[in-house]
Structure formats: C-alpha cells, structure tokens
Amino acid sequence: MTEVQTDSLATARVVHGQAGRSSPADFDIERVRQDFPILREKVHGKPLVYLDSAATSQKPQAVIDAMSHFLLKENANVHRGVHYLAERATDAYEGARAKVKQFLNAKDVHEIVFVRGTTEAINLVAQTYGKTHVGADDEVLITAMEHHSNIVPWQMLCEEKGARLRVAPITDAGELVLEELEKLIGPKTKLVAVTHVSNVLGTVNPIRQVVEMAHARGARVLVDGAQAAPHLRVDVQALGCDFYAISGHKMYGPTGIGVLYGRSELLDEMPPYQGGGDMILSVSFEKTVYNKPPAKFEAGTPNMAGAVGLGAAVDFLGGLERDALSAHEQDVLDYGIRALAEVPGLRLIGTTSGKASVISFVLDEVHPHDIGTILDREGIAVRTGHHCAQPLMSRLGVVATARASLACYSTRQDIDALVSGLGKVREFFR
Amino acid sequence: MSAELRDLYQEVLIDHAKQPRNFRKLEGATRTAEGFNPLCGDQLMLYVKLADGVIEDIAFQGSGCAISKASASLMTATLKGKKQEEALALFGRVHILLTEGPSGAVKPEEVGKLAALSGVWEFPMRVKCATLAWHTLRNALAVQGTRASTE
Numbered sequence: 001m002t003e004v005q006t007d008s009l010a011t012a013r014v015v016h017g018q019a020g021r022s023s024p025a026d027f028d029i030e031r032v033r034q035d036f037p038i039l040r041e042k043v044h045g046k047p048l049v050y051l052d053s054a055a056t057s058q059k060p061q062a063v064i065d066a067m068s069h070f071l072l073k074e075n076a077n078v079h080r081g082v083h084y085l086a087e088r089a090t091d092a093y094e095g096a097r098a099k100v101k102q103f104l105n106a107k108d109v110h111e112i113v114f115v116r117g118t119t120e121a122i123n124l125v126a127q128t129y130g131k132t133h134v135g136a137d138d139e140v141l142i143t144a145m146e147h148h149s150n151i152v153p154w155q156m157l158c159e160e161k162g163a164r165l166r167v168a169p170i171t172d173a174g175e176l177v178l179e180e181l182e183k184l185i186g187p188k189t190k191l192v193a194v195t196h197v198s199n200v201l202g203t204v205n206p207i208r209q210v211v212e213m214a215h216a217r218g219a220r221v222l223v224d225g226a227q228a229a230p231h232l233r234v235d236v237q238a239l240g241c242d243f244y245a246i247s248g249h250k251m252y253g254p255t256g257i258g259v260l261y262g263r264s265e266l267l268d269e270m271p272p273y274q275g276g277g278d279m280i281l282s283v284s285f286e287k288t289v290y291n292k293p294p295a296k297f298e299a300g301t302p303n304m305a306g307a308v309g310l311g312a313a314v315d316f317l318g319g320l321e322r323d324a325l326s327a328h329e330q331d332v333l334d335y336g337i338r339a340l341a342e343v344p345g346l347r348l349i350g351t352t353s354g355k356a357s358v359i360s361f362v363l364d365e366v367h368p369h370d371i372g373t374i375l376d377r378e379g380i381a382v383r384t385g386h387h388c389a390q391p392l393m394s395r396l397g398v399v400a401t402a403r404a405s406l407a408c409y410s411t412r413q414d415i416d417a418l419v420s421g422l423g424k425v426r427e428f429f430r
Numbered sequence: 431m432s433a434e435l436r437d438l439y440q441e442v443l444i445d446h447a448k449q450p451r452n453f454r455k456l457e458g459a460t461r462t463a464e465g466f467n468p469l470c471g472d473q474l475m476l477y478v479k480l481a482d483g484v485i486e487d488i489a490f491q492g493s494g495c496a497i498s499k500a501s502a503s504l505m506t507a508t509l510k511g512k513k514q515e516e517a518l519a520l521f522g523r524v525h526i527l528l529t530e531g532p533s534g535a536v537k538p539e540e541v542g543k544l545a546a547l548s549g550v551w552e553f554p555m556r557v558k559c560a561t562l563a564w565h566t567l568r569n570a571l572a573v574q575g576t577r578a579s580t581e
Contacts, residue, residue: 044432365448367495369470370439373553377432386471399471399493428439429448429496 022323024331032320033409035060046379049417054199054227054358054405055383056249059309063253066312067305077301079278093304096311097294103314104244104261105235111267113294114307117258118226119149121245122193124260124297125222126153128270129243130191133220136162139188141219143168143176143205144395145198148388150224154193164188170395174201174350182213189219196228200387200401201350202333202358204232211240220266226250230407231329231356233322236261248306252407253313257306260297267293274299325408329357332406336415340404343422349401357406360387363422366429368402374428378421437549438556439496442504446546447496450503456489465492465566467558472498476566485509485517495559497550502563504544514571520544521564528557 033039036058041048050058070092076085078093094109101109115121130153134140140154144167151165158165166189168181176194185192192214197204207223214221222243228234230251236244243266248257262270272279272290276299281289290296336359340346345364363371372384383403386393393399404418456477465474474492478485488506492499509517524544526536531551538545550560 367499369495369556369559370497373438373556374435377435385469390471393471399473428435429444 022321022327024324024328026321026324027328029328029409029411033411035062035316036409037061037064039409043379043381044377046377049378049380049414051404051406051410051414051418052381052383053230053407053410054250054403056255057230057252057407058409059254060252060313060316062316063309063312067254067309070305070308075304078304079295089304092308092311093302096307096314099311099314100259103229103234103317104246104259105237106261107237108264110293111261111264113260113262113267113297114302115245115258115260115297116256116303117247117249118224118245119153119247119258121243121258121260122150122222122224123153124273125243125245125262126157128273128297129220129262129266130154130157131161132271134158134161134163134190137188138163138190139166139186140164141166141168141181141184141189141192141214143181143194144170145174145176145201145203145392146193146195146389147199147224147226148390150193150195150222151391154191163190167391168194170203170392171352172396173352174198174203174396175352175354176203176205176210178206178209178213181210185214185217185219187217189214189217191220191222193222193224195224195226196234197225197231197356197358198350198392199227199358200360200389200392200403201352202355202360203350203352204228204354204356207239207241215240227356227358230317231326242266248310248313251310251313252316253310254306257303257310259310262293264293267297270296272299273297276300278302320408329406329408329410332410332412332415333357333359335412336404336406336418339415339419340422343419343426345426346422349396349398357410358403359405360401360403362398362401363425364429366425368400370429371402371422371425374425375418375421378417378424380417380421382418434549434552438553440546440549442543442546443500443549444496446500446503446507450490450499452489452503452506453491454489455491456487459487459489461570463566463570465562465569467494467498467562469558470495472559472562474498474502474563474566476502476563476570478567478570480514480571483514485512485514490563494562495556497547497556497559498562501547501560504546505563505567508543509567518568518571521568524564525561527551528560 038058074088076089078090097112100112169177211221220242223241225244225246229246244261246259249255279299349360368384385400459477460480461478472494477489479487490502523536532538532548538548
C-alpha cells in the first residue's frame, strides 16, 4: 500500500518503490486467486484474464458468503423492528459501518454515511453542502483528470447557483500542476473536488498537499476515493480532507453500496439529502425534526445486504498482508508498464512514476474498441473508450484509450497474455 | 485465430477502415447531420448533396473504430447516385444483415460491397458501431442539421 499520508508525491513514490520491506514473493498470489471463484471461468474457451478491475473488481468468496448468509439467516428491516431478526439485521448493518470507520480511520462512526456509490456520495455533497455554501459568483475547483461523476454534479450545482467551475491543469504525463492548482484557489473557492487516484492515468494525487492549500484559503476538500480504496491505505484523518467518497464494488464488495465520509461538524450542519423514513426524529404535518448523521442522509430502507458485503470486503482487505499486497501490485504494474512499452506502436497514456494499478494505452491507428473486441476473443477483459472522462481525453488529445487495470489477484501471467493478445491485434491491422 | 474475428475484420472492412472513401468535408452539401455514440465517443459528421431526391454526392468526417469508419466508408461508396428512398430501403436490409447475420432474411450478396459487414452480427456490442453512419444518414435525409445517437 502506498502511504498516502506522506508529505508529497515524491515521498509517496519512495514508499511505493520500497518493496524491500516486503517483497512480491511474500504475497501468496495463488491462495488469493483461489478466493475469487470467477477467475476459474473460461471466456470463449480461454481462461479468463480479467484486467478490468478499475471498472469493477471481482468478488472473493467471503463477500459472496457474507451477503448470502445475511439473506439466508439475518434479513429484516434495520432500525425499526423490536424482533430478533430486526436486531440481527441492525447489528450486521451497523457492524459494517464500524468496519468502514476503521478502514478509513475516521474519528467517529457517525461520519460514515452509506450511499449507493461514489457517484451518489459526490451528488449528496453537491446537493447539501454545496447548496448551502456555494452561492452566486463563488467557485468550485476540480481537476482536468476527474471522472464525469466528479465533474457533472459540480456543473449542475454551479449552473443552479450562478457559480463558476474552475479546472486545475495537468501535465502531459498526467500529473496535477500543483502550483497552478494553488493559484486557482482564491477567496471565492468554496470547495475543491479532486480524485485520489485517476481511473484513466493511475496517477496518485498528493491529497494532503491539496488539502493544505485549500484549507489555508478556507475551502473544503472532497476526495473521490473510488480507485484509491482498493489499492492505497486510506487514512482520512491523516489526509485531512473534509469528504471522502468510495464505492464498494471497486474494492471487492458488491455494487449498489458505497460510503461518504464527512467530518462530523460538517455533516451536523448540512441539510438532509433525501426525505423519507429513518432520516427523521419526529414528523408532523407542520414540522419534521431530522435525525442525526448518518441517519439524516440515509432516507428509506438501505442496501443492507450490500453494506454487509462491503463489511466483508473490508475484512478481506484487512486479512491480506498489506505491505506484501502493495509490493505485489506494484510488481505487476511495473512489469506491465515495461512489457507494454515494448509492444511496437504502443503509446502509454499516463506516465508519471507515482501510479497505482492502471495502465492506459493507445496502439498506432487501431481504435481501442477494436483492440477490446480482439482481446475479448482471447479471454482478456480490458476497458476501452473514454472511461467516463471525456474532458481528460480531450486534454490528452485522444478520443479513447484501452485500459488494463489491476487488482490483488492480477499476475505477471495476465500481462503476458495481454502482450500476446496485442500481437494478434497487430496481425489484423497489419 | 477465431473464425468470428476473421468474419468481423474482413480484408475489405480493414481496407475501408484504413483508407476510408469519401472521407472529407463536402462543399455544397445540402444536408448535414452529426452522429454520436455516447457510450464509446464515436462521432461522425455526414454531408449529403441531394438534388431532386437523388444523392449526388456524400462524404463524412469523424473518429471511430474500424467498424464504424468502414461502415461509413462503404455506405458513402454505395449510395452515390441512389435515390433517397433506395438508400433508406438499403439501410433496412443492412440492418437485418447486421442483426441476423448471413443466414438471416437478407443474404450478403443482396447488399453488394456492404456484405463486408456480414460478420458484425456475431458481436452484438459492435452492431451500434456499424449502424451509426446509417442512423446519421436517416437523420440527414429527414431533417436538416439533426444529431443522431445510437442511444
């Protein structure tokens, strides 16, 4: 795991490269792969080579079992009934919240709000904190490497409020230009929204520095942690950010569940997101008294089995030896970058040295979709297209890329299969 | 090498993808339409010079995968001199070929050069790539300046 609480990207790089503390050989990759039943599947008669974990990770048996166990043995609505199962379900759901609190190192369990995913977490902040703190002529600052989910909610807010959306630039290698970012944070900047790890470039951003710059000027910081959570050791207190958003399905958990971390004092004063059951203390036709966080932001019956699955995913990650996992993932990433750089006509996109688990590339005149189709017939799953980051594609001067993304179960053999598959792509388009 | 891939990336298709015909802006176009595939970002601009219901000239520009580019190229190469009703009827037949394949209701030999698209049906996720140019054509012929979308 990269130590994200390090002072700068440069330091993060050093720690990243410091596999000496723990070598890839310390990681029992075969045992980890055994935990993921889907990896035994065949695709078009070939063994599955899954290189699309940044889109969604595969699920370990423990997560599947936890959800199944909940539905088989513990299912009832949470926070409502007085009967046995209601209590079991509530314990399971709130137990998952406590696990996530540990995982992110939040100060308080009430700072953990369950949502559908990173997208909903960001929309929640835009529609609550944003609506009450961003006014006409104010500014929201994002970066050129954001996913659509960290662009569009802010655009919608700015349009509604007559505020201005500003964009911090990146280098050709795909790194934030920190001094430019700093210049863009002014007295009108109410919020800075930045991704921790880019889903296209793999760049690990120096969040703590961004937070320091923003806080020095009174702006709040939201971090899109969707791609970081499965790979980095996230410590929201060390990062100092105000909001941190993650998706369960990108970190070995199920879809439809995610988390918004928000600092207590901010969540306390924010208005509710949606109205409904569970988010109230009392309701009359004259006046409704809202519940405290996190319930204030969790209207309606929540995704209980999903939360339980996410809790199991946190346990799964916690059960891996994190330094060994980090060394393993870094080893496969470095191996992949080296191997792909040697494929004739291939150009890597996102070439900073502080990267995590994503390798984007383009191949001569061959469109990424054609690469994707041909690789698929070899059993290899990669993502192709604009990766929900069209402004970033424009910045990089490409219409689309092919992306191989890694997870704990990825191997050097997966990379070898990819390189061999790209050889077949080149044969077609010779 | 998979037989389906050979059917998909036929030599004619690769040739049209690499050297698309009528790949230019058409001066004096009477109809234009933009086509867009929001899922993959493929985009094309279609220019048609229509006179008395006949497609006198047709050209396109844009970016996309081999299948969308080749399909647009083959379409423009086929439609020059055709009446607009003939063009739309041909789209109907091509659509059947794309979704049902060579053993469906439309035989590849009925569509001339467009038979190069006969392997697409085995890749349902790529049918949209092949139909983008045709949807855009339909819009260009129907209303001036509209935008076609595969979604």
